[in-house]
Amino acid sequence: MDLSELNSPEMQKFYSEEQQKAVITETVAKVTSECWDKCITGTPGNKFSSSEASCLSNCAQRFVETNMLIWKRFQSMQ
């Protein structure tokens, strides 16, 4: 493969897919970090309590909704 093939349609598709995967990875990482701080208040145990587990799950969903709400509000100001 020579340098010009770095931009082939095949490689472009690959870059695009990897970029999407990177966004997903980064989003999960960020949300996990924030929700861990909010939900896991005590010392980590051998397993999550049911309230910790549901807090984490709820937190992720609330994050998505918050994101959309902020976006909508911002758009309504344009």
Place this chain on the structure above:
Amino acid sequence: MDSFSSPSPGSSQQMSAQDLKKQLQSQLALEYAQQFLETVRGKCFEKCITKPGSSLSGSESSCISRCVDRYIEATGIISKALFGGSQH
């Protein structure tokens, strides 16, 4: 970090698109893993080492182990809640 073998001057490029993709993917995976470890380290140090002593106590060590497991589990819960299905 040099993971691309440089061809000797004058020779044709040896790497196929397949090879390149694999190398890029494994470098990315390594980066993600390093970032993850850094995050876990921060969180678990914060949770488990509240009063640094002259050595790591048994309870501090087991706290850290549990913390790592829990953080990995938390990542799975969040991943599933956001994207419905476990992402690596």
